[in-house]
Amino acid sequence: MAKNQDTASVLAFEKKLVPSDGYLYGTQWEERNNSASQTALQLSEKSVRGTISNRLKAAIKSDPVKLNAEVEKANLQTVDSCALAPEQDTLKLHFTLKVLGGVQKPSACNNALFKESYAQAVNSYIEKESFKELGKRYALNLANARFLWRNRVGAENIEVQVNALNKDNKQSWVFDATKFSTRHFENEDKQVIELGDRIAAALASEADFLMLEINCFVQVGKAQEVYPSEELVLDKGKGKKSKILYSVNDIAAMHSQKLGNALRSIDTWYPEFDDAEKSAGPIAIEPYGAVTNLGKAYRTPKDKQDFYTFFDKWARGTALERIEDEHYVMAILVRGGVFGESDK
Amino acid sequence: MKYYLDITLLPEADITLGFLWQKVYQQVHIALVENKISEHQSAIAVSFPRYGEYAFPLGNQLRLLANEESQLSQLNISKWLNRLEDYVHIKSIKPVPDNATHVAFVRQQVKGEARVEKDMLSKAQRWAEKSGQPLDTCLTELEKTKPKAVNSLPFIWLESQETKQRDAAKSRKFPLFIKKVEVGEKQTGIFNCYGLSVNHNNKENLASIPQF
Numbered sequence: 001m002a003k004n005q006d007t008a009s010v011l012a013f014e015k016k017l018v019p020s021d022g023y024l025y026g027t028q029w030e031e032r033n034n035s036a037s038q039t040a041l042q043l044s045e046k047s048v049r050g051t052i053s054n055r056l057k058a059a060i061k062s063d064p065v066k067l068n069a070e071v072e073k074a075n076l077q078t079v080d081s082c083a084l085a086p087e088q089d090t091l092k093l094h095f096t097l098k099v100l101g102g103v104q105k106p107s108a109c110n111n112a113l114f115k116e117s118y119a120q121a122v123n124s125y126i127e128k129e130s131f132k133e134l135g136k137r138y139a140l141n142l143a144n145a146r147f148l149w150r151n152r153v154g155a156e157n158i159e160v161q162v163n164a165l166n167k168d169n170k171q172s173w174v175f176d177a178t179k180f181s182t183r184h185f186e187n188e189d190k191q192v193i194e195l196g197d198r199i200a201a202a203l204a205s206e207a208d209f210l211m212l213e214i215n216c217f218v219q220v221g222k223a224q225e226v227y228p229s230e231e232l233v234l235d236k237g238k239g240k241k242s243k244i245l246y247s248v249n250d251i252a253a254m255h256s257q258k259l260g261n262a263l264r265s266i267d268t269w270y271p272e273f274d275d276a277e278k279s280a281g282p283i284a285i286e287p288y289g290a291v292t293n294l295g296k297a298y299r300t301p302k303d304k305q306d307f308y309t310f311f312d313k314w315a316r317g318t319a320l321e322r323i324e325d326e327h328y329v330m331a332i333l334v335r336g337g338v339f340g341e342s343d344k
Numbered sequence: 345m346k347y348y349l350d351i352t353l354l355p356e357a358d359i360t361l362g363f364l365w366q367k368v369y370q371q372v373h374i375a376l377v378e379n380k381i382s383e384h385q386s387a388i389a390v391s392f393p394r395y396g397e398y399a400f401p402l403g404n405q406l407r408l409l410a411n412e413e414s415q416l417s418q419l420n421i422s423k424w425l426n427r428l429e430d431y432v433h434i435k436s437i438k439p440v441p442d443n444a445t446h447v448a449f450v451r452q453q454v455k456g457e458a459r460v461e462k463d464m465l466s467k468a469q470r471w472a473e474k475s476g477q478p479l480d481t482c483l484t485e486l487e488k489t490k491p492k493a494v495n496s497l498p499f500i501w502l503e504s505q506e507t508k509q510r511d512a513a514k515s516r517k518f519p520l521f522i523k524k525v526e527v528g529e530k531q532t533g534i535f536n537c538y539g540l541s542v543n544h545n546n547k548e549n550l551a552s553i554p555q556f
Contacts, residue, residue, distance in 0.1 A: 155427065281354065
């Protein structure tokens with residue numbers, strides 16, 4: 001064991017981007033700044049004669065015959081759904097986001113030697129980059145309203161209002177999300193840079209924080225269906241409800257994890273990104289680049305593009321080949337997690 | 345059909361291909377209705393070059409075809425898909441290659457289980473009246489030839505815009521089933537505003553499109 005003098009078997013990082021749950025309200029586009037017109041959206045239960053519309057389930061997918069035979073058999077089911085009221089044409093999504101500093105210190109680390117070399121690596125990154133690139137990318141994911149997920153597809157108008165709530169440093173931004181692409185991060189919009197710098201400053205700090213409030217308005221059309229988070233139901237019994245949506249205190253909602261996943265979808269540095277056929281666009285920051293919905297990991301240890309390959313070198317003082325790889329490693333630390341390795 | 349342009353659907357985590365097909369095809373349908381050449385008739389046809397693909401039955405590509413280049417440029421599909429620009433990639437108009445084979449895409453009307461039941465009942469009632477047998481006997485007899493509501497074709501969920509306009513709260517989605525027919529040789533015919541061949545009962549009357 002002596003040969004692994006700088007192996008930390010206990011190593012954990014707190015997440016530095018902390019979103020709240022997202023709450024869904026309905027309103028009209030012209031009335032969006034009048035909070036009196038906003039009503040909380042509730043889930044409604046529907047009994048439908050269902051057909052299989054999601055064909056991507058792995059078990060069925062592997063058998064094309066079974067896959068299509070599933071279609072259109074009498075399949076009575078009860079599902080949750082959520083829609084705007086007939087006179088409402090706009091969805092409002094409300095959440096808050098706390099950005100924390102202190103990435104220099106792991107929340108748990110049992111090896112002093114490792115801790116020292118790690119702190120050195122982080123400090124030199126902060127000195128060099130001041131988190132500018134990551135800050136800008138997180139800001140763009142707020143500006144382009146990626147966190148709306150399916151609610152964003154085909155929307156007529158999208159407005160994102162971001163307010164910094166810190167007592168001594170209040171600030172507000174308004175973005176027209178349709179002007180910002182979700183496919184790339186090449187954008188030098190002044191407001192985005194400004195917001196990005198605030199996020200970067202909080203991330204780079206030792207113990208500071210930034211508190212953001214986000215109100216997003218999406219014009220989707222009268223009485224249209226909207227999409228809160230779906231709850232993962234493990235024991236679907238026969239005759240029970242097969243789709244359960246998420247709500248908090250009778251307000252339809254999106255999981256904080258889902259908002260967080262959208263905000264950290266900034267990884268354009270994985271090998272297949274530039275390959276038009278194979279690219280999945282920006283993917284969420286994950287140690288193995290996993291995109292569960294596509295059933296694929298874009299950073300496999302085999303290709304030596306995964307987090308652990310980079311981190312083991314970098315945290316011990318070896319420079320990485322590309323600055324992009326350093327961005328990626330830092331973004332994982334911002335995401336947080338338990339990264340200890342066996343000392344045996 | 346001498347010119348074409350391809351639209352690629354770009355799924356993301358949580359935004360599946362099925363969901364994108366719904367949104368894209370709805371817009372394409374509206375565009376074709378706005379550009380129709382006569383009642384229920386479109387000069388522009390659609391094709392699904394990756395129809396039947398392993399990962400997803402409709403693939404991830406939609407192709408628009410026309411006889412004249414100007415018909416496609418006039419349609420200006422990027423305007424109609426404007427709000428979906430983060431989720432689709434539209435290529436430029438190109439001439440169709442010479443070595444293409446010919447196929448036709450048609451809409452398949454499928455009766456659901458409920459509709460089949462309803463038809464069966466009314467058939468049995470008419471038969472019972474005519475023959476004087478009790479209804480139950482007729483129903484059991486008909487049961488033998490009951491059509492099955494099983495269908496294995498790929499489909500896209502669509503929403504009727506007309507129903508929606510009449511009553512926003514009552515709008516309902518319906519599955520548009522799409523069948524591919526191999527025709528062998530080029531055939532001329534009529535395309536509807538879904539860009540599909542008008543559904544004749546015999547193969548000879550279908551409108552074909554080049555497949556490549």
